[in-house]
Amino acid sequence: MSTKNIQAFIYIFAFPFLVLGQSPLFEHESFLPGKEVKIIYMAFQDSQGMMWFATSEGAYTFDGFDFELRSIADSGKILPVTFIFEDRDKKIWFGHQKGEISFFEKERTQSLVLNGKTPTTRITGILEDNNGILWFSTYGEGVFYFQNGELHQIEMENGLSENYCYDMLKDDAGDIWIGTDNGISICRLENESVSIKQHTVKDGLNDFIVESMSKCKMNNIWIGFEDKGVSRFNWESKKLSIPKAMENWSFGSVRDIISFDDYVWIVTDNNGIVEYDMIEERLRKLEFPEGQNLKKVKSLFRDSEGNIWLVSDHEIFQSSGKNLEVIHAIDDYNIQNVCAISSDRRGQTWFASEDGIFRFSNLNGPEKRLTKFPVSILDKNQQVMCIFIDHFGFVWFGSFGKGVIRLDPSTGNYRVFSEADGLINNNVLSISGKGNQIWFGTLGGASRCQLDKNAALPNWQPAFENFGRAQGLGNNYIYQVFADYKGMVWFATDGNGVSMFENGGFRNFSEAQGLDSRIVYSITEDMEGVIWANTLNKGLYRLEGEKFVKHPEISEIANEQIQGIICADTGILFILTKYSAGFLDYKNNIFRKIIKRQSLSEFHPNLNDITKDPNGNIWIGTKSGMMKFSTDFRNTTLQPKPLINSVSVVFEPIDKGKQEIFNHGQNHFMFSYIGLWYQNPEDVTYKVKLEGQDLDWIMTEDQNMAYSNLSPGNYTFKMIAGLDNYFDDSNEVSWSFEIKKPFWQSYIFYFLILIMAIAIIYFYIKAREKKIKKKQQLLRDKIEFQFETLKNQVNPHFIFNSFSTLIALIETDTDDAVVYVEGLSDLFRNILEQKDKQTITIKEELLIIDNYYKLQKKRFGNNLNLDIEDAGHSWDFSIPPMVLQMLIENAIKHNVVSKMHPLNIKVYFDEKTKMLFVENNVFKKKNEDTSLGIGIKNIISRFKLLTDKDVAIQETETVFKVGLPVIY
Structure with a gap:
């Protein structure tokens, strides 16, 4: 290893950061950026896992990211919320500063509006009894219970010990305990009747004012007082006792109590949190890091994950309790820059810092909790790098530059062994061993010594056996030595992966054996005997058979260098990085992070500065003291x-x-x-x-x-x-x-469409039948018309009258007779030409009536007059053939035509009604010709077949008028 790398390795132990005290780690939750909340009263978690906070500005939920105001009433008014509770129907209840009661249901906050007596003072507690009845305690008006839609009050005159109530608790029997200014009142509601039993100073309470109560194991109840600390009520013996450690209580009034398996946290008025250790029967005041003002803690709450929530005035803190404890100071001695740590069989923690070598004892006994062992050869440039306790109880310290130190804890005497004594190198980074063998990993190879029977003597001199590359060791730069349960010894090296010593020889594992990194920092063994290796920037590997296999990437720490690994007693791996720590369930690749990045980064954990005590707790050394991780994390919720x-x-x-x-x-x-x-x-x-x-x-x-x-x-x-x-x-x-x-895809729509289709088919068939009937009727009318026309053609009266007129003309005027015969011939020719047509133009029809009128004019002379408007020159429409002729003939047939009573016939067109009218004056014959009325009926039927408009017939005593709808 180069000098630069050695200096970098030493530097990770050397950066100081001062934090005083010994306490769990508390992480601050920023509450409502930009909004001031004057008072936070309490924390609460509902059945869905959501955290709630009662504040002077209303009730808020917190989902881990954001706070949201939830207690806005329909009126828009926001009331201070002093207590929050959830009933069995998952309805959230709010108690307010001035006694108002409201509830949150279906994303709405509604006020509880009742007739009769309602609270007007602060609600201090809400709970639900075994019958589903809600109880509300107040500060000044006793207690109310909500039954049958009404609030019922219990106060001193009903037997309550005092109207000023602080806390409520429900025991396993379903009774309601109420802490008041004058002891405890235990209420039982049966058959709408309340029985009350009082416990006051006269009954053995050590103080009048009961401010808090909390249930613990076996239904025992902790009771907190204003002046006299805490008492414990034993449910089985029905006796009240004061723990010996609390007999001389001096921490002030007790605001809240929360009980754990073997310890109790007690919230005091001005002294923060006091911890009572039920095993050691010892009190200790929790000290907090600088900047965390937790002396004014109001209440505590433990959620389903095991987190502890602390409410302090206008701040919220979250803690893992004793599951994660930070030790800043012991016996008023500041601890910093812990560079090596280990635990002995008694559970005592040994650690070294730049200030020397120390033993921290949690044992209940007269010895000091912290003992310093002066070692004169050490200074800030020769730090302790590792600690090992052999089975004789001697403590071995590997140093950087001075070799190895063997300390006798009973006397404080020590001996130093270096290269002069046969040690392979004076820079000892790791010590491990099993049975009578101790191995030393250095920057120059490995050394081994055997503990013989004389090793229990203070002046024993070890004999070192050295190993390096020449003996088969993969690399002389050794970060860690690890002796497994089978007696094999493993070496994490800088440059050649992992080496293993077995049966007097070495086996090396590098790229060919599955390791992608030649630099290995840490080695450990899990509960199944599998070896794990922590590499530089390549993650974790586990040994499977003859090769190492890379463990799937742990996404939570993918970009973080692992500082240390150790197997926890639960059969999972504890993994430490520079910025986080957690437990790895390697079978399922679940990594449960138990500390946030920003929190651990303040402590700067050191490489391989990790150990496990006999109770299974994991200890790590950091720049800012020591941290202890409890494996009790496994007992809390495992998934969100x-x-x-x-x-x-x-x-x-x-x-x-x-x-x-x-x-x-x-x-x-x-x-x-x-x-x-x-x-x-x-x-x-x-x-x-x-x-x-x-x-x-x-x-x-x-x-x-x-x-x-x-x-x-x-x-x-x-x-x-x-x-x-x-x-x-x-x-x-x-x-x-x-x-x-x-709607158009619904069954109703499909049904309507079906009905409509059936209706369309039905009406189509009916319309077709009607059309066929119309055609048949038209044909029948046509036949009748032809018959009528034929009748008219051969009408005896018409022929007789025409011949009579012709004879008269022959006798008087032969020329007119010839003209008359020609006119008669033209009339019959036109009739024969038009009789088969459905419609003819008005001009064609006017030509027929012109011939007919001329013939009749010869007979009647000036006694018959026909007036056609504008002579029909501007008309452009059609009508059925012979219609006008039949109407003129009908007029002549039914009326007197004489000089005294001339017959005037008028034909004209009405633009407004679009109808052609034939109108004549009426002077009916006394002996009217018999008529079957076939002509008029024929006209009406024929027009019905050709148009939707009806033929209009108007008849008065003086006028007869027929309106014919024209066809364009």
């Missing part, structure tokens, strides 16, 4: 909690609890969802699927998914949240909806 936040349809939010059916135009959906994982929300990934649309699951990191132009049908949106694309054991949430078909 999925939640569909909202659904928008055509860019408008909907109430997904109410609306699940949409019309065909509402076919654009936007789903917003989240996986609640407060430890590291950035690590959450998602699988989504819209059943009815997607063929398979869609992997995504986005928290929104849009679907456009969905076809009508039934759909179910499904979402699974996992950690970095691992979804086993994840819960699924879903929401189903329907997009209705448009």
Whole structure:
């Protein structure tokens, strides 16, 4: 290794960063950027996993990324929220500063409006008893319970010990414990009647004012007082006791208590958090890093992941509790720049810093918690690089430049062994061993010594056996030595991968054996005996048979260099990088990050500065002290909690609890969802699927998914949240909806179309039948008309009258007789020419009536007059043949034609009605000719077949008029 690389390797141990105290790691959550929140009262988690915070500015939810105000009433008014609770129906209840009560349901906040007595002072607690009845404690008005739609008050006159109430608790029997200004009142509601049992100072309480209560194991109850600290109520013995460590309490009033498996955190009024260790029966005040003002903690809350939420005035902090503990100082001694760390069989932690060698004891006993062992040969330029405890209890320290130091913990005496004593190199980076063998990894090769029976003596002199390239070692630059359970010894080298010593010889593993990197920093063994290697920039490898196989990339730390690996007692690997730490379930490739990047980067963990104590806790040395990781992380939630936040349809939010059916135009959906994982929300990934649309699951990191132009049908949106694309054991949430078909695709529409089609066919058939009947009627009318025409042609009266007129003319005027015969001939010729036509032009019809009128004029002279408007010259339309002739003949036939009563016939066209009128004056004959009326009926029928307009007939005592619709 070059001098530059050696200096770089030493430098990672040398950067100082001062943080005082010993405490869990607390991470600050930025609350509402740009908005001031004066007071935060409490934290709460609902059944869906969402965190809620009660503040002076209302109730907020926090999803790991953003805070959202949720307690805006319909009126738009925002009230201070002092308490939050969720009932068995998943309804969120808010208690307010001035006694108002509201609830959050279906994305709406509504006030509880009741008649009668309601609270007017601050709500200090809400809970639900075994019967589903809600209880509300107040600061000044006792307690209220909500039953049958009414609030019922319990106060001092009803037996409550005091009206000023601080906290409520429900025991396993379903009784309600109420902490007041005068002890505890235990309430039981049966048959709408409340029984109250009081516990005050007279009954053994060590203080009047009970400010907090908390249940712990076996239903024991911790009780916090204003002045006298904490007592414990044993449920089985029904006795109250004060832990010995708390007999002389001096930390002030107790605001809140939270109980863990073997310790209790106690929130005090002005002294921050005090921890009571139930195993060691010892109190200690948690000290916090500079800049974290946690002396004014108001309350604590433990979520389903095991995170502890601290509410302090207007700030929120998140912690893993004792699962992740930062040790900044011990016995008022500041700890920094820890460059080596190890743990002995008693659970004591040995560490070295630039200030020397130390032993940290967590044991319950008279010895000091921190012991320093002066070693005069060490200075800041000869740091300790590694620590090893042999089975005799002697502690070995590998140094940089001074060889190896063997310390007797019982006396503090030590001996130094260097190259002069046979050690292969004075720069010792790693020590490991098993049984009677100890191996030393240096920058010049490896050394081994055997522990004989004299090794238990303080002045024992080891005999070193050295190994280097000449003996088969892959490389003389050794980062780590690791002795596995089978007795084989492994070497992580700089330049030739991994070497393994077995049966007196070495086997080397590099590219040919699957290692893509020649630089290996760390080696460990899992619970199944598999060897793991940590390489430079190439990730992790595990030994399978005769070759190393690369473990799949861990996406969470893909760009981070691993600083150390060690097998945890749970059979998983603990992995440490410069910026994060976590547990790797290597079988499923699940990496559970247990510390955020920004938090660990402040501590600067060192290479291979990692150990495991007998209790399975992982210890690491950093620039800023020590960190302890508890394997209790495995007992908390392993996967994020999925939640569909909202659904928008055509860019408008909907109430997904109410609306699940949409019309065909509402076919654009936007789903917003989240996986609640407060430890590291950035690590959450998602699988989504819209059943009815997607063929398979869609992997995504986005928290929104849009679907456009969905076809009508039934759909179910499904979402699974996992950690970095691992979804086993994840819960699924879903929401189903329907997009209705448009009306024209519905069965009703198809039925109507069928009915319409049947109707069209029916009416088509009927119309066709009607058309056929019309044709038949037209043919029949035509035959009748021809018959009538024939009758007219051979009408005896007409012929008789015509011949009589002709005889008279022959006798008087032969020339006129000739003209008359010609006219009569023309009339019959025109009749024969037009009789087979349906319509003829008006001019053709006027020619017929002109001949007919001339013949009749010879007979009647001036007693018969025909007036045709404009002589019909401007008319341009058609009518059925012989119609006008028949009407003129009809007029002559039915009326007197004489000098005294001349017959005047008028033919004219009405532009307004578009009808041709034939009008005559009426003076009917006394002995009227019999008529069958065939002519008029024939005319009406013929016009019905040719036009939709009707023939108009008007008759008065003086005028008879027929209107004929013309045909264009």
